[in-house]
Amino acid sequence: MYNNPSMYISSLVVNVPQSNKLTYKLSSSKETNWKENKTEFPLYALFSEFGITQASPMGNNSLLENTTMSDLALKSVENLLEINPSIHKEADFLLYCHETNEASLYITPTLKIKKLLHFKKLTPVSISYQGSTAASSSLFFLETMSDEDRISNNKKTILTTTDLICAPQIRNFFSTFPKGDASSACVISHSPGDYKILDYYQKSFPAIDQNPYEWDTHKFLLNEQNLFQEVTVGLTEFLNKNNLQPSDLNLAIPQNLSESFFQLLRGYFKNQVHLSIREKLKENNLLNSDCFYSLHELEKQNALNKGDLILLIQAGPLADFGLILIRKER
Incomplete structure (x- = not known):
């Protein structure tokens, strides 16, 4: 599987x-x-x-x-x-x-x-x-x-x-x-631990323009559209590869990239999976630590159960997209 x-x-x-x-x-x-x-x-x-x-x-x-x-x-x-x-x-x-x-x-x-x-x-x-x-x-x-x-x-x-x-x-x-x-x-x-890594995925692709510091709003929106398209395609291929439906996941933890990114994922999952958006630093993007921070917050809240299937959705800031599928073991 x-x-x-x-x-x-x-x-x-x-x-x-x-x-x-x-x-x-x-x-x-x-x-x-x-x-x-x-x-x-x-x-x-x-x-x-x-x-x-x-x-x-x-x-x-x-x-x-x-x-x-x-x-x-x-x-x-x-x-x-x-x-x-x-x-x-x-x-x-x-x-x-x-x-x-x-x-x-x-x-x-x-x-x-x-x-x-x-x-x-x-x-x-x-x-x-x-x-x-x-x-x-x-x-x-x-x-x-x-x-x-x-x-x-x-x-x-x-x-x-x-x-x-x-x-x-x-x-x-x-x-x-x-x-x-x-x-x-x-x-x-490779020794049994808190979470078993079931699969992962990473893709980097060219941004819409080489120097984002010179972008205007139009270029930003074009790049955002390109990123969101890559996320949608990548999610579908990843779930299909693992013979999963969104409803098979217990929760998905998204990158705190932007409100529009949250809206994209809500539309994609259509309430079939709980999209876990953290409460603390809710409107900060913690970059490479972001999904791990959200996962750690759930741990402290005792909100996870053994056997939970969790998808970490990493994205951005410009033209990168990653997924880590884990299962809580203990």
């Missing part, structure tokens, strides 16, 4: 900074010539190398003073080790999934976590530039490694999804929900 990757998710933790608010206001400050000090504004230099010249106004767009993206990830992994201390010696991989960028002048974020938490044998890997669907790609990475006998079935992986917005990256983008800062961490292994 399922494309069985024989992987499980366990010990899910989330880390959302207290400074996250329901609505972000993009603050700007006086214009600064970043070219005079590239070390102070390294992301502006990075964006310039990629030909992206129009982003957010100059100034610190981060709500977290003196906190970097890797700091958020580090805290999530620390929280994971508190509830699952044995993974410190057992983990063979650290998969660091992110969409936003951190300009690290000294050490990569994954190596920073390995060094500060004193992991010995762990191999750090970064997965990015796939929108909010890097976690789906990480499963493909792990299954590919396993299929080629590069890792045995007793290997374990720490997966962290982390994003933090800072200039020149922007929080507000047309009618989508503001992007929030968040991190999650969990263990992926």
